[in-house]
Amino acid sequence: MTERRGTITYENGKYTVPDEPVIPFIEGDGTGRDIWKASVRVFDAAVKMTSGGKRKVRWHEILAGEKAFKNSGNWLPDQTLADIKRYRVAIKGPLTTPVGTGIRSLNVALRQLLDLYACVRPVRYFEGVPAPVKRPQDLNIVIFRENTEDVYAGIEFARGTPQAEKLIEFLSRDLGKRIRPDSGVGIKSMSEGGSMRGGLPVVSAASRPRARAACRRAVVRSLAVRVLSARAMVASSSTSTCPALTD
Numbered sequence: 001m002t003e004r005r006g007t008i009t010y011e012n013g014k015y016t017v018p019d020e021p022v023i024p025f026i027e028g029d030g031t032g033r034d035i036w037k038a039s040v041r042v043f044d045a046a047v048k049m050t051s052g053g054k055r056k057v058r059w060h061e062i063l064a065g066e067k068a069f070k071n072s073g074n075w076l077p078d079q080t081l082a083d084i085k086r087y088r089v090a091i092k093g094p095l096t097t098p099v100g101t102g103i104r105s106l107n108v109a110l111r112q113l114l115d116l117y118a119c120v121r122p123v124r125y126f127e128g129v130p131a132p133v134k135r136p137q138d139l140n141i142v143i144f145r146e147n148t149e150d151v152y153a154g155i156e157f158a159r160g161t162p163q164a165e166k167l168i169e170f171l172s173r174d175l176g177k178r179i180r181p182d183s184g185v186g187i188k189s190m191s192e193g194g195s196m197r198g199g200l201p202v203v204s205a206a207s208r209p210r211a212r213a214a215c216r217r218a219v220v221r222s223l224a225v226r227v228l229s230a231r232a233m234v235a236s237s238s239t240s241t242c243p244a245l246t247d
Contacts, residue, residue, distance in 0.1 A: 005019070007021070007022060024084055025090065026062055029093070060083065084114065117149075125138075
């Protein structure tokens with residue numbers, strides 16, 4: 001018999017989940033706040049429906065990203081990691097990674113620190129949900145994506161270190177690639193030189209009143225292109241991975 005409230009435990013190869021488990025959540029940055037407000041209603045309704053009202057989640061907020069930095073000066077506090085390890089299950093919203101500050105991706109850091117090797121994504125159709133395809137009920141797969149190896153290995157060398165210079169020398173000498181000493185290679189990284197070249201023209205243009213409107217239009221167009229590109233990438237990936245989507 002499970003306890004009414006408490007922590008999810010694991011013993012003898014089996015998880016024990018109380019009727020009201022404590023589950024930490026990271027609200028996230030940017031759109032994360034809006035996403036969480038909508039998502040938590042879905043989670044609570046799903047638990048209530050599947051348990052006949054006998055179970056519920058006790059949500060426990062933990063901090064990471066901008067909110068954590070404003071509160072503690074730390075983008076990923078130790079207490080956040082401790083709570084995730086203690087309660088075993090947690091959910092997070094999108095987290096920002098400041099560009100050009102030397103801070104690695106918080107998402108990658110979480111995967112590395114918690115050894116979250118696989119991202120397991122069940123994909124199936126639920127009856128009653130509108131779908132743009134002919135036979136959505138045919139889609140029922142599980143996608144496994146690695147989280148901590150290859151491009152997500154998290155191997156980084158600081159500028160000016162022997163390791164960084166050795167890597168640049170190898171890329172230049174053996175592969176014929178021109179690499180700047182201040183280059184950033186990683187998740188959402190940007191070199192100092194790139195930041196200056198990209199930022200100065202915008203600052204200069206924005207300082208002129210007549211150019212401000214043009215800058216705003218350029219930003220909107222850039223965002224629109226990114227959205228369309230993202231949608232194209234998702235469609236391409238889904239088509240190659242989930243044949244039923246193309247029917």
